[in-house]
């Protein structure tokens with residue numbers, strides 16, 4: 570990286586002048602804490618005591634036997650408090666906000682997972698929280714709205730544009746213009762204007778630091794491949810960063826193939842070659858956009874992967890050929906999910922199952938001397954509505970019907 574916040578041609582900070590003071594202060598304070606071992610120690614202690622880190626690296630013996638090829642390990646981010654990797658970033662930025670003497674955090678959320686992680690951290694650290702969420706998303710993800718409210722956060726519905734994630738980001742930035750003296754903007758993934766991609770990747774790097782140590786202890790050597798799903802890119806960057814200098818380790822990012830490339834209903838920016846470089850939401854990256862540069866509607870069975878942009882760090886690693894990008898379709902994901910549940914007694918989130926599906930497609934080309942690490946970004950019990958639908962479970966449908974009648 571030569572100019573701060575640029576990764577090759579991507580990244581940067583394309584923000585209105587009115588936000589300069591907020592970003593200047595954040596850049597200054599993030600620079601200080603990223604070199605401060607005391608801060609990192611405090612962060613790790615808090616992760617250990619509150620979130621249950623380090624998360625295990627589980628040997629998937631039955632999946633390994635099933636394929637008879639590479640040895641499969643699973644990095645268990647699902648065992649974090651709140652059930653996913655998002656708490657790593659929320660906690661890191663929450664501690665930074667305290668350092669900066671802020672009393673309030675604001676956040677955007679799409680599927681609601683980042684909103685819940687932020688509400689949890691705000692409650693724990695004694696910060697006020699305001700979460701911006703598109704009206705459309707609030708209706709689709711009511712269970713998460715419920716938890717955010719109960720955890721004490723204020724939810725602000727966003728009623729303009731497409732009433733989804735990108736509008737929630739704009740609303741949060743608008744709040745920040747007038748509130749930054751007391752408020753930190755706790756962004757949820759490794760995208761947006763500098764320093765957010767670097768900062769979120771920094772806090773998520775704990776995943777790869779642990780995974781590398783664990784695999785060296787268990788196997789005495791590095792993995793041949795590491796797989797992770799890619800929405801904005803934070804869990805994938807979290808685990809990949811540790812292995813970037815080891816060129817012999819192949820890094821594979823798996824995007825949401827939705828109903829397949831031909832259907833046009835997917836969120837695959839890189840693997841299908843359909844995303845185009847552009848500048849939006851404060852940074853330059855590959856976006857799914859039409860010929861007029863308007864953002865396309867994206868789709869995935871996994872709400873957390875349903876995003877038009879991708880971390881600028883990945884735009885660069887893609888062009889440099891350091892990370893390979895693949896897509897997994899909804900159908901492939903449902904099939905992989907069923908296999909992981911039956912063979913390992915583990916329920917991955919639909920997002921994380923994309924990483925499994927991508928790995929399972931490639932594994933035929935490996936041998937028993939290869940080692941796979943699959944980053945399981947979160948647990949799947951939150952997805953029971955979508956999974957039951959994907960598996961066409963008729964009994965579940967009847968159960969929902971009975972529940973509904975109780976409330977009538």
Ligand SMILES: *Cc1c(COP(=O)(O)O)cnc(C)c1O
Nearest residue numbers: 800801802803804873920946947
């Ligand atoms: C939000 C989410 C993702 C996608 O976000 P990234 O920033 O790409 O990691 C993946 N998995 C789970 C479980 C999530 O909640």
